[in-house]
Amino acid sequence: MTEAERTIITPDDDTPQRAGEPATGAVPAPATGSDADADAQVRAQAALRRRRRVLVLVGVAAFAYLLDVLSKLWVVHSLEGRAPVHIFGHYLELDALRNAGAAFGMGQGMTIVFTAIAVGVIVVIVRLSRRLYSTPWAIALGLLLGGAFGNLTDRVLRSPGGFQGRVVDFIAPAHFAVFNLADSAITCGGVLIVLLSFRGIDPDGTRHRD
Template identity: 65%
Template sequence: MTEAEQAGRPTTGATAADGTGGTRGRRRIGVLLGVAAFAYLLDLVSKLLVVAKLEHHDPIQIVGTLLQLEVIRNRGAAFGIGEAMTIVFTVIAAAVIVAIARIARKLYSVPWAIALGLLLGGAFGNLTDRLFRSPGGFEGGVVDFIAPAHFAVFNLADSAIVCGGFLIVILSFRGLDPDGTVHQD
């Protein structure tokens, strides 16, 4: 019996993709948590600075009117959609965090750890705003401040979520699973 079979890992129709020569190696929870912490702290610090220095001031032009820093409090989703559904977005963020925690138990892929870490850090960043920003209690407004012309105003947590989601799509199309196996269909 192989090491993979003893550990209950799939072996049929799949190969390991973690560079350990046929076995998955160890779980990548540290990578996931490190990326999540980095994304969360970057988002948190940026929001603290933006609120302290830019809120209630005119937008700052970075690239003319094409890219500005403008503070808004968004109680909805992208483009301000669903402002009356703040609690729903809070529950969705919490569900994403729980789903990532469940997936992490079988996480042996570094690329998946990075992708899930980005999602986790971004979800925690926006969830922190919804819980602790005015008016608080699951209804707080998310601080958005990156304002490209003709697009939604967003923040670094949103960027982490989008990048993590994009990476998950790429990994899925390549057949790489969170457990480190690659489907060879």
């Protein structure tokens, strides 16, 4: 039988229909059970990936925060009020200082402003974590989160209080500002985010091109 002879004329439509094709105006068949199961499995795997990346973020943040808090406790107990400790001659010293400004001593007298900025950074990171599927982004945001929490703890708990507490700084390179481990975590996280952005990697793991 030829191709033309295999056409079928439907009762409600004079348009020829090839055998095996749905009739004109036919309702598409619903997804089979296997298709629905596959779709559910894909969604479950995506949710699992996101949870794993969030765990990486939280783990990095907790590690950075713990290092910062423990180092500051040691500095206050062992270094504050004493002469600087020389690590590499005059090139690197440990010198306990109280900083009312932002990272690296900038913005003295704007303590409450930087406290609000730290809170804002934490809120943004929490919102980003809802669509986080990239491990490098999880590490970067974890560093930012741990550093922000570290310095925010000083703002809240240290004198003079009232969200204006002075941050403990102690790493003093020659010809550079004195800083702490929270500042280092924030800086490393920021640099990593810039690198990821230049490479076109988004927090959800996709790549974009400008």
